[in-house]
Amino acid sequence: MFTEKTMTDYRGFDFFKLDTFMTDQQKAVRQRVQDYVQQTVLPNINSYWDKAEFPREIAMGLKDLNIIGGLIRGYGSAGLDPLEMGLVMYELSKGDGSICTFFGVHSGLAMGSIGLLGSDEQRERWLPAMSRLEKIGAFGLTEPTQGSDAVNIKTTARKDGDDYILNGAKRWIGNASIADLLIIWGRDEDGAFGGWVIENPKAVEGLEIVDITGKIGKRAILNADIRLTNVRVPAANRLAKPRSFKDAGKVLGLGRYGVAWEAAGVAAGAFELALDYAKKREQFGKPIAANQLIQQKLVEMATEVSTMQLICFQMAQLLGSGQINEGVSSMAKYNNARKARYVTQLARETMGGNGLLIENHVARLMMDAEIIYTYEGTNEINLLLVGRELTGINAIT
Numbered sequence: 001m002f003t004e005k006t007m008t009d010y011r012g013f014d015f016f017k018l019d020t021f022m023t024d025q026q027k028a029v030r031q032r033v034q035d036y037v038q039q040t041v042l043p044n045i046n047s048y049w050d051k052a053e054f055p056r057e058i059a060m061g062l063k064d065l066n067i068i069g070g071l072i073r074g075y076g077s078a079g080l081d082p083l084e085m086g087l088v089m090y091e092l093s094k095g096d097g098s099i100c101t102f103f104g105v106h107s108g109l110a111m112g113s114i115g116l117l118g119s120d121e122q123r124e125r126w127l128p129a130m131s132r133l134e135k136i137g138a139f140g141l142t143e144p145t146q147g148s149d150a151v152n153i154k155t156t157a158r159k160d161g162d163d164y165i166l167n168g169a170k171r172w173i174g175n176a177s178i179a180d181l182l183i184i185w186g187r188d189e190d191g192a193f194g195g196w197v198i199e200n201p202k203a204v205e206g207l208e209i210v211d212i213t214g215k216i217g218k219r220a221i222l223n224a225d226i227r228l229t230n231v232r233v234p235a236a237n238r239l240a241k242p243r244s245f246k247d248a249g250k251v252l253g254l255g256r257y258g259v260a261w262e263a264a265g266v267a268a269g270a271f272e273l274a275l276d277y278a279k280k281r282e283q284f285g286k287p288i289a290a291n292q293l294i295q296q297k298l299v300e301m302a303t304e305v306s307t308m309q310l311i312c313f314q315m316a317q318l319l320g321s322g323q324i325n326e327g328v329s330s331m332a333k334y335n336n337a338r339k340a341r342y343v344t345q346l347a348r349e350t351m352g353g354n355g356l357l358i359e360n361h362v363a364r365l366m367m368d369a370e371i372i373y374t375y376e377g378t379n380e381i382n383l384l385l386v387g388r389e390l391t392g393i394n395a396i397t
Protein backbone atom coordinates (compact mmCIF):
# COMPACT_ATOMS: atom_id res chain seq x y z
CA MET A 1 0.00 0.00 0.00
CA PHE A 2 2.79 2.44 0.86
CA THR A 3 5.60 3.20 -1.57
CA GLU A 4 9.11 3.38 -0.21
CA LYS A 5 10.04 6.86 -1.39
CA THR A 6 8.28 9.73 0.28
CA MET A 7 9.69 12.51 -1.89
CA THR A 8 8.43 13.02 -5.45
CA ASP A 9 10.55 13.92 -8.46
CA TYR A 10 9.99 17.52 -7.55
CA ARG A 11 13.20 19.05 -6.25
CA GLY A 12 11.74 19.94 -2.89
CA PHE A 13 9.87 18.62 0.09
CA ASP A 14 6.41 17.30 -0.85
CA PHE A 15 5.42 14.61 1.69
CA PHE A 16 1.76 14.51 0.67
CA LYS A 17 2.60 14.30 -3.03
CA LEU A 18 0.71 17.41 -4.04
CA ASP A 19 2.90 17.31 -7.10
CA THR A 20 0.84 14.42 -8.46
CA PHE A 21 -2.26 16.65 -8.52
CA MET A 22 -0.59 19.30 -10.68
CA THR A 23 -0.78 19.67 -14.45
CA ASP A 24 2.34 19.68 -16.59
CA GLN A 25 1.83 23.39 -17.15
CA GLN A 26 1.68 24.10 -13.42
CA LYS A 27 4.85 22.09 -12.90
CA ALA A 28 6.55 23.94 -15.76
CA VAL A 29 5.81 27.34 -14.18
CA ARG A 30 7.19 26.08 -10.88
CA GLN A 31 10.29 24.67 -12.59
CA ARG A 32 11.05 27.96 -14.34
CA VAL A 33 10.95 29.84 -11.06
CA GLN A 34 12.94 27.19 -9.23
CA ASP A 35 15.70 27.29 -11.88
CA TYR A 36 15.83 31.08 -11.69
CA VAL A 37 16.13 30.93 -7.91
CA GLN A 38 18.90 28.32 -8.03
CA GLN A 39 20.89 29.91 -10.86
CA THR A 40 20.33 33.63 -10.40
CA VAL A 41 19.03 34.44 -6.91
CA LEU A 42 20.85 32.16 -4.47
CA PRO A 43 24.41 32.65 -5.77
CA ASN A 44 24.07 36.44 -5.57
CA ILE A 45 21.49 37.57 -3.04
CA ASN A 46 23.43 37.50 0.22
CA SER A 47 25.74 40.41 -0.54
CA TYR A 48 22.77 42.61 -1.51
CA TRP A 49 20.94 41.56 1.66
CA ASP A 50 24.04 42.33 3.73
CA LYS A 51 24.42 45.81 2.21
CA ALA A 52 20.66 46.45 2.14
CA GLU A 53 20.78 47.11 -1.61
CA PHE A 54 18.13 46.33 -4.19
CA PRO A 55 19.44 43.75 -6.71
CA ARG A 56 17.99 45.37 -9.81
CA GLU A 57 19.55 42.99 -12.31
CA ILE A 58 18.40 39.92 -10.42
CA ALA A 59 14.88 41.31 -10.13
CA MET A 60 14.76 42.15 -13.84
CA GLY A 61 15.38 38.46 -14.57
CA LEU A 62 11.79 37.83 -13.45
CA LYS A 63 10.53 39.20 -16.77
CA ASP A 64 11.88 36.17 -18.63
CA LEU A 65 9.82 33.73 -16.54
CA ASN A 66 6.38 34.71 -17.92
CA ILE A 67 4.97 35.28 -14.43
CA ILE A 68 4.59 39.07 -14.24
CA GLY A 69 1.01 40.20 -13.73
CA GLY A 70 0.17 36.91 -12.03
CA LEU A 71 -3.53 36.16 -12.37
CA ILE A 72 -4.27 39.08 -14.72
CA ARG A 73 -5.33 37.97 -18.20
CA GLY A 74 -4.45 40.06 -21.27
CA TYR A 75 -2.28 43.20 -21.41
CA GLY A 76 0.83 41.02 -21.84
CA SER A 77 0.35 39.63 -18.33
CA ALA A 78 1.09 36.02 -17.44
CA GLY A 79 -2.55 34.97 -16.84
CA LEU A 80 -1.51 32.32 -14.32
CA ASP A 81 -4.05 30.05 -12.68
CA PRO A 82 -4.36 30.31 -8.86
CA LEU A 83 -2.13 27.31 -8.18
CA GLU A 84 0.57 28.56 -10.56
CA MET A 85 0.42 31.95 -8.88
CA GLY A 86 0.82 30.35 -5.46
CA LEU A 87 3.70 28.17 -6.62
CA VAL A 88 5.52 31.24 -7.94
CA MET A 89 5.29 32.93 -4.53
CA TYR A 90 6.31 29.68 -2.79
CA GLU A 91 9.41 29.09 -4.92
CA LEU A 92 10.56 32.72 -4.86
CA SER A 93 10.17 32.85 -1.11
CA LYS A 94 12.04 29.57 -0.63
CA GLY A 95 14.98 31.34 -2.24
CA ASP A 96 14.66 34.89 -0.99
CA GLY A 97 11.96 37.04 0.56
CA SER A 98 13.12 40.34 -0.91
CA ILE A 99 12.78 39.15 -4.49
CA CYS A 100 9.46 37.58 -3.60
CA THR A 101 8.19 40.86 -2.14
CA PHE A 102 9.46 42.85 -5.13
CA PHE A 103 7.36 40.55 -7.30
CA GLY A 104 4.37 40.64 -4.90
CA VAL A 105 4.30 44.44 -4.68
CA HIS A 106 4.78 45.07 -8.41
CA SER A 107 2.74 42.23 -9.82
CA GLY A 108 0.16 41.67 -7.08
CA LEU A 109 -0.49 44.96 -5.29
CA ALA A 110 0.31 47.53 -7.99
CA MET A 111 -0.72 45.68 -11.16
CA GLY A 112 -3.52 43.99 -9.21
CA SER A 113 -4.97 47.39 -8.22
CA ILE A 114 -4.96 48.57 -11.82
CA GLY A 115 -6.23 45.22 -13.12
CA LEU A 116 -9.06 44.91 -10.60
CA LEU A 117 -9.97 48.54 -10.02
CA GLY A 118 -8.89 50.48 -13.12
CA SER A 119 -10.98 51.29 -16.20
CA ASP A 120 -10.31 49.54 -19.52
CA GLU A 121 -8.45 52.64 -20.66
CA GLN A 122 -6.30 52.68 -17.52
CA ARG A 123 -5.47 48.99 -17.87
CA GLU A 124 -4.44 49.53 -21.51
CA ARG A 125 -2.41 52.53 -20.53
CA TRP A 126 -0.34 51.06 -17.70
CA LEU A 127 -0.41 47.26 -17.60
CA PRO A 128 1.49 46.31 -20.81
CA ALA A 129 4.67 48.17 -19.81
CA MET A 130 4.34 46.80 -16.27
CA SER A 131 4.00 43.26 -17.66
CA ARG A 132 7.31 43.76 -19.45
CA LEU A 133 8.86 45.19 -16.26
CA GLU A 134 9.63 48.37 -18.17
CA LYS A 135 7.66 50.23 -15.54
CA ILE A 136 7.82 49.22 -11.87
CA GLY A 137 4.85 49.68 -9.58
CA ALA A 138 4.44 50.49 -5.88
CA PHE A 139 1.38 50.48 -3.59
CA GLY A 140 1.06 53.23 -0.97
CA LEU A 141 -1.61 52.57 1.63
CA THR A 142 0.08 52.54 5.07
CA GLU A 143 0.76 55.87 6.79
CA PRO A 144 2.97 56.80 9.75
CA THR A 145 -0.09 57.02 12.01
CA GLN A 146 -2.32 54.52 10.15
CA GLY A 147 -0.92 50.98 10.02
CA SER A 148 -3.49 48.36 11.00
CA ASP A 149 -6.01 51.21 11.05
CA ALA A 150 -5.55 51.86 7.33
CA VAL A 151 -9.28 52.31 6.88
CA ASN A 152 -8.84 55.73 8.51
CA ILE A 153 -5.98 56.99 6.32
CA LYS A 154 -5.42 60.73 6.43
CA THR A 155 -4.07 61.43 2.94
CA THR A 156 -6.37 63.83 1.11
CA ALA A 157 -7.10 64.46 -2.57
CA ARG A 158 -8.76 67.76 -3.46
CA LYS A 159 -10.15 68.31 -6.96
CA ASP A 160 -8.66 71.32 -8.76
CA GLY A 161 -9.77 71.64 -12.40
CA ASP A 162 -8.56 68.58 -14.29
CA ASP A 163 -6.25 67.57 -11.46
CA TYR A 164 -6.31 66.37 -7.88
CA ILE A 165 -4.01 67.90 -5.26
CA LEU A 166 -2.69 65.25 -2.87
CA ASN A 167 -1.41 65.90 0.66
CA GLY A 168 -0.30 63.40 3.28
CA ALA A 169 2.36 60.89 4.24
CA LYS A 170 2.98 57.20 3.59
CA ARG A 171 5.25 54.71 5.33
CA TRP A 172 6.86 51.36 4.53
CA ILE A 173 6.11 51.57 0.81
CA GLY A 174 7.97 48.79 -1.02
CA ASN A 175 9.60 49.63 -4.40
CA ALA A 176 8.72 53.33 -3.90
CA SER A 177 12.19 54.73 -4.57
CA ILE A 178 12.52 52.76 -7.84
CA ALA A 179 8.89 53.03 -8.93
CA ASP A 180 7.70 54.45 -12.25
CA LEU A 181 4.07 54.19 -11.14
CA LEU A 182 3.21 54.87 -7.51
CA ILE A 183 -0.36 54.21 -6.36
CA ILE A 184 -1.33 56.48 -3.48
CA TRP A 185 -4.49 55.71 -1.51
CA GLY A 186 -6.41 58.54 0.11
CA ARG A 187 -9.80 60.19 0.51
CA ASP A 188 -11.37 62.87 -1.66
CA GLU A 189 -13.29 65.92 -0.43
CA ASP A 190 -16.48 63.85 -0.13
CA GLY A 191 -14.69 61.32 2.07
CA ALA A 192 -14.71 58.68 -0.68
CA PHE A 193 -11.75 56.32 -0.77
CA GLY A 194 -9.58 56.43 -3.87
CA GLY A 195 -6.32 55.37 -5.50
CA TRP A 196 -4.28 57.84 -7.54
CA VAL A 197 -1.52 56.67 -9.90
CA ILE A 198 1.48 58.99 -9.82
CA GLU A 199 3.63 58.58 -12.92
CA ASN A 200 7.39 59.07 -12.84
CA PRO A 201 7.26 60.00 -9.13
CA LYS A 202 10.90 61.12 -8.87
CA ALA A 203 10.16 64.03 -11.20
CA VAL A 204 6.97 65.14 -9.43
CA GLU A 205 7.03 68.38 -7.47
CA GLY A 206 6.10 68.10 -3.80
CA LEU A 207 6.78 64.37 -3.60
CA GLU A 208 9.56 63.28 -1.27
CA ILE A 209 10.61 59.61 -1.11
CA VAL A 210 13.16 58.54 1.50
CA ASP A 211 14.25 54.92 1.94
CA ILE A 212 13.92 53.49 5.44
CA THR A 213 17.25 52.17 6.76
CA GLY A 214 18.08 49.61 9.44
CA LYS A 215 15.46 47.01 8.47
CA ILE A 216 16.30 43.56 9.89
CA GLY A 217 14.50 41.38 7.30
CA LYS A 218 13.93 41.47 3.54
CA ARG A 219 16.88 43.80 3.42
CA ALA A 220 17.27 43.58 -0.35
CA ILE A 221 13.98 45.31 -1.06
CA LEU A 222 13.73 48.95 -0.10
CA ASN A 223 10.77 50.45 1.74
CA ALA A 224 10.26 54.17 1.86
CA ASP A 225 8.71 57.00 3.77
CA ILE A 226 6.80 59.30 1.44
CA ARG A 227 5.67 62.87 1.97
CA LEU A 228 3.15 64.47 -0.38
CA THR A 229 2.90 68.25 -0.33
CA ASN A 230 0.42 69.67 -2.83
CA VAL A 231 1.24 66.95 -5.35
CA ARG A 232 -0.68 67.50 -8.58
CA VAL A 233 -2.10 64.36 -10.24
CA PRO A 234 -4.31 64.37 -13.37
CA ALA A 235 -7.92 63.38 -12.59
CA ALA A 236 -7.58 60.74 -15.33
CA ASN A 237 -5.08 58.99 -13.03
CA ARG A 238 -7.66 58.28 -10.33
CA LEU A 239 -8.43 54.55 -10.47
CA ALA A 240 -11.92 54.29 -11.93
CA LYS A 241 -13.63 51.91 -9.51
CA PRO A 242 -12.66 52.29 -5.86
CA ARG A 243 -14.86 54.43 -3.65
CA SER A 244 -14.56 52.59 -0.31
CA PHE A 245 -11.86 50.78 1.67
CA LYS A 246 -13.56 47.50 0.75
CA ASP A 247 -12.46 48.04 -2.86
CA ALA A 248 -8.79 48.23 -1.88
CA GLY A 249 -9.56 45.27 0.39
CA LYS A 250 -10.13 43.12 -2.71
CA VAL A 251 -6.50 43.69 -3.70
CA LEU A 252 -5.34 43.08 -0.12
CA GLY A 253 -7.37 39.83 0.08
CA LEU A 254 -5.57 38.49 -2.99
CA GLY A 255 -2.35 39.76 -1.44
CA ARG A 256 -2.98 37.59 1.61
CA TYR A 257 -3.51 34.61 -0.65
CA GLY A 258 -0.02 35.18 -2.04
CA VAL A 259 1.55 35.88 1.34
CA ALA A 260 0.17 32.62 2.78
CA TRP A 261 2.03 30.81 -0.02
CA GLU A 262 5.05 32.98 0.65
CA ALA A 263 5.05 31.92 4.32
CA ALA A 264 4.86 28.26 3.32
CA GLY A 265 7.79 28.80 0.94
CA VAL A 266 10.07 30.45 3.48
CA ALA A 267 9.38 27.64 5.96
CA ALA A 268 9.99 24.94 3.35
CA GLY A 269 13.25 26.60 2.30
CA ALA A 270 14.53 26.71 5.87
CA PHE A 271 13.42 23.14 6.59
CA GLU A 272 15.13 21.73 3.49
CA LEU A 273 18.38 23.46 4.45
CA ALA A 274 18.16 22.11 8.01
CA LEU A 275 17.36 18.55 6.88
CA ASP A 276 20.31 18.51 4.51
CA TYR A 277 22.59 19.97 7.17
CA ALA A 278 21.46 17.52 9.86
CA LYS A 279 22.28 14.55 7.64
CA LYS A 280 25.78 15.86 6.83
CA ARG A 281 26.93 17.49 10.05
CA GLU A 282 28.63 15.05 12.42
CA GLN A 283 29.04 15.39 16.18
CA PHE A 284 30.00 12.66 18.62
CA GLY A 285 31.00 10.48 15.66
CA LYS A 286 27.61 10.38 13.95
CA PRO A 287 25.33 12.70 11.94
CA ILE A 288 23.38 15.02 14.22
CA ALA A 289 20.25 13.66 12.43
CA ALA A 290 20.84 10.40 14.34
CA ASN A 291 19.81 12.13 17.58
CA GLN A 292 16.21 11.84 18.68
CA LEU A 293 16.13 15.51 19.69
CA ILE A 294 17.19 16.56 16.20
CA GLN A 295 14.69 14.17 14.58
CA GLN A 296 11.99 15.69 16.73
CA LYS A 297 12.80 19.14 15.33
CA LEU A 298 12.92 17.78 11.77
CA VAL A 299 9.56 16.04 12.12
CA GLU A 300 8.04 19.12 13.73
CA MET A 301 9.23 21.26 10.81
CA ALA A 302 8.15 18.72 8.19
CA THR A 303 4.68 18.46 9.72
CA GLU A 304 4.19 22.23 9.85
CA VAL A 305 5.44 22.69 6.28
CA SER A 306 3.12 19.93 5.06
CA THR A 307 0.15 21.53 6.84
CA MET A 308 0.95 24.87 5.22
CA GLN A 309 1.28 23.27 1.79
CA LEU A 310 -2.07 21.50 2.17
CA ILE A 311 -3.82 24.69 3.24
CA CYS A 312 -2.32 26.56 0.29
CA PHE A 313 -3.21 23.85 -2.19
CA GLN A 314 -6.85 23.77 -1.09
CA MET A 315 -6.97 27.57 -0.99
CA ALA A 316 -5.91 27.56 -4.65
CA GLN A 317 -8.84 25.27 -5.47
CA LEU A 318 -11.22 27.65 -3.67
CA LEU A 319 -9.83 30.67 -5.49
CA GLY A 320 -10.15 28.85 -8.81
CA SER A 321 -13.76 27.87 -8.15
CA GLY A 322 -14.76 31.31 -6.87
CA GLN A 323 -15.37 30.10 -3.31
CA ILE A 324 -12.59 31.91 -1.48
CA ASN A 325 -13.53 34.56 1.07
CA GLU A 326 -11.69 36.92 3.41
CA GLY A 327 -11.86 34.42 6.29
CA VAL A 328 -10.10 31.72 4.28
CA SER A 329 -7.20 33.88 3.05
CA SER A 330 -6.83 35.48 6.50
CA MET A 331 -6.79 32.09 8.25
CA ALA A 332 -4.21 30.80 5.79
CA LYS A 333 -2.04 33.87 6.30
CA TYR A 334 -2.51 33.71 10.08
CA ASN A 335 -1.59 30.03 10.31
CA ASN A 336 1.26 30.05 7.83
CA ALA A 337 2.95 33.24 9.00
CA ARG A 338 3.18 32.15 12.63
CA LYS A 339 4.25 28.63 11.66
CA ALA A 340 6.87 30.09 9.30
CA ARG A 341 8.35 31.98 12.23
CA TYR A 342 8.46 28.77 14.29
CA VAL A 343 9.87 26.56 11.51
CA THR A 344 12.58 29.01 10.43
CA GLN A 345 13.72 29.33 14.06
CA LEU A 346 13.85 25.54 14.50
CA ALA A 347 15.81 25.28 11.25
CA ARG A 348 18.21 27.98 12.37
CA GLU A 349 18.89 26.30 15.70
CA THR A 350 19.34 22.89 14.01
CA MET A 351 22.21 24.44 12.08
CA GLY A 352 23.97 25.69 15.23
CA GLY A 353 26.50 28.48 14.75
CA ASN A 354 26.47 27.97 11.00
CA GLY A 355 22.77 28.82 11.05
CA LEU A 356 23.69 32.33 12.16
CA LEU A 357 25.77 33.10 9.07
CA ILE A 358 23.98 34.52 6.06
CA GLU A 359 26.24 32.48 3.75
CA ASN A 360 24.14 29.48 4.82
CA HIS A 361 20.86 31.27 3.92
CA VAL A 362 18.72 30.08 6.84
CA ALA A 363 19.25 33.20 8.97
CA ARG A 364 18.08 35.36 6.06
CA LEU A 365 14.95 33.23 5.70
CA MET A 366 14.31 33.48 9.45
CA MET A 367 14.37 37.27 9.31
CA ASP A 368 12.18 37.28 6.18
CA ALA A 369 9.59 35.35 8.21
CA GLU A 370 9.43 38.23 10.72
CA ILE A 371 8.31 40.60 7.96
CA ILE A 372 5.74 38.12 6.64
CA TYR A 373 4.29 37.98 10.15
CA THR A 374 3.70 41.75 10.13
CA TYR A 375 2.76 42.80 6.62
CA GLU A 376 -0.43 42.20 4.57
CA GLY A 377 -2.26 42.67 7.88
CA THR A 378 -0.40 41.77 11.07
CA ASN A 379 -1.16 38.32 12.39
CA GLU A 380 -3.33 39.85 15.11
CA ILE A 381 -5.44 41.65 12.52
CA ASN A 382 -5.76 38.50 10.40
CA LEU A 383 -6.79 36.56 13.51
CA LEU A 384 -9.49 39.15 14.17
CA LEU A 385 -10.70 38.98 10.56
CA VAL A 386 -11.20 35.24 11.03
CA GLY A 387 -12.93 35.94 14.36
CA ARG A 388 -15.30 38.32 12.56
CA GLU A 389 -16.04 35.66 9.96
CA LEU A 390 -16.78 33.06 12.64
CA THR A 391 -18.88 35.20 14.98
CA GLY A 392 -20.24 37.98 12.82
CA ILE A 393 -18.83 40.39 15.42
CA ASN A 394 -16.11 42.90 14.54
CA ALA A 395 -13.56 42.98 17.39
CA ILE A 396 -10.95 45.01 15.49
CA THR A 397 -12.28 48.50 16.18
Ligand SMILES: Cc1cc2nc3c(=O)[nH]c(=O)nc-3n(C[C@H](O)[C@H](O)[C@H](O)COP(=O)(O)OP(=O)(O)OC[C@H]3O[C@@H](n4cnc5c(N)ncnc54)[C@H](O)[C@@H]3O)c2cc1C
Pocket (backbone or CB within 6 Å): 105, 139, 140, 141, 142, 146, 147, 148, 149, 171, 172, 173, 174, 175, 218, 223, 371, 374, 375, 376, 377, 378, 379, 380, 381, 384, 395, 396, 397
Ligand atom coordinates in the same frame (compact mmCIF):
# COMPACT_ATOMS: atom_id res chain seq x y z
C1 LIG B 1 8.81 45.32 5.32
C2 LIG B 1 7.45 45.91 5.21
C3 LIG B 1 6.92 46.15 3.94
C4 LIG B 1 5.68 46.78 3.80
N1 LIG B 1 5.24 47.13 2.55
C5 LIG B 1 4.13 47.90 2.42
C6 LIG B 1 3.74 48.40 1.14
O1 LIG B 1 4.39 48.14 0.11
N2 LIG B 1 2.64 49.21 1.08
C7 LIG B 1 1.91 49.53 2.18
O2 LIG B 1 0.94 50.25 2.04
N3 LIG B 1 2.26 49.06 3.41
C8 LIG B 1 3.35 48.26 3.56
N4 LIG B 1 3.73 47.79 4.80
C9 LIG B 1 2.98 48.20 5.98
C10 LIG B 1 2.32 47.06 6.72
O3 LIG B 1 1.15 46.67 6.05
C11 LIG B 1 2.06 47.55 8.17
O4 LIG B 1 3.33 47.54 8.81
C12 LIG B 1 1.07 46.71 8.92
O5 LIG B 1 -0.22 46.89 8.41
C13 LIG B 1 1.05 47.04 10.42
O6 LIG B 1 1.02 48.41 10.66
P1 LIG B 1 2.05 49.04 11.72
O7 LIG B 1 3.40 48.54 11.40
O8 LIG B 1 1.83 50.51 11.71
O9 LIG B 1 1.65 48.42 13.12
P2 LIG B 1 0.45 48.88 14.08
O10 LIG B 1 -0.84 48.92 13.34
O11 LIG B 1 0.85 50.11 14.82
O12 LIG B 1 0.40 47.65 15.09
C14 LIG B 1 1.30 47.49 16.20
C15 LIG B 1 0.86 46.24 16.94
O13 LIG B 1 -0.47 46.43 17.45
C16 LIG B 1 -1.31 45.40 16.99
N5 LIG B 1 -2.68 45.92 16.78
C17 LIG B 1 -3.04 47.03 16.10
N6 LIG B 1 -4.38 47.16 16.11
C18 LIG B 1 -4.87 46.11 16.82
C19 LIG B 1 -6.17 45.66 17.20
N7 LIG B 1 -7.28 46.31 16.81
N8 LIG B 1 -6.29 44.54 17.94
C20 LIG B 1 -5.18 43.84 18.31
N9 LIG B 1 -3.93 44.19 18.00
C21 LIG B 1 -3.77 45.32 17.25
C22 LIG B 1 -0.67 44.91 15.70
O14 LIG B 1 -1.10 43.58 15.38
C23 LIG B 1 0.80 45.00 16.05
O15 LIG B 1 1.20 43.87 16.79
C24 LIG B 1 4.95 47.12 4.96
C25 LIG B 1 5.47 46.82 6.21
C26 LIG B 1 6.69 46.23 6.35
C27 LIG B 1 7.23 45.98 7.74
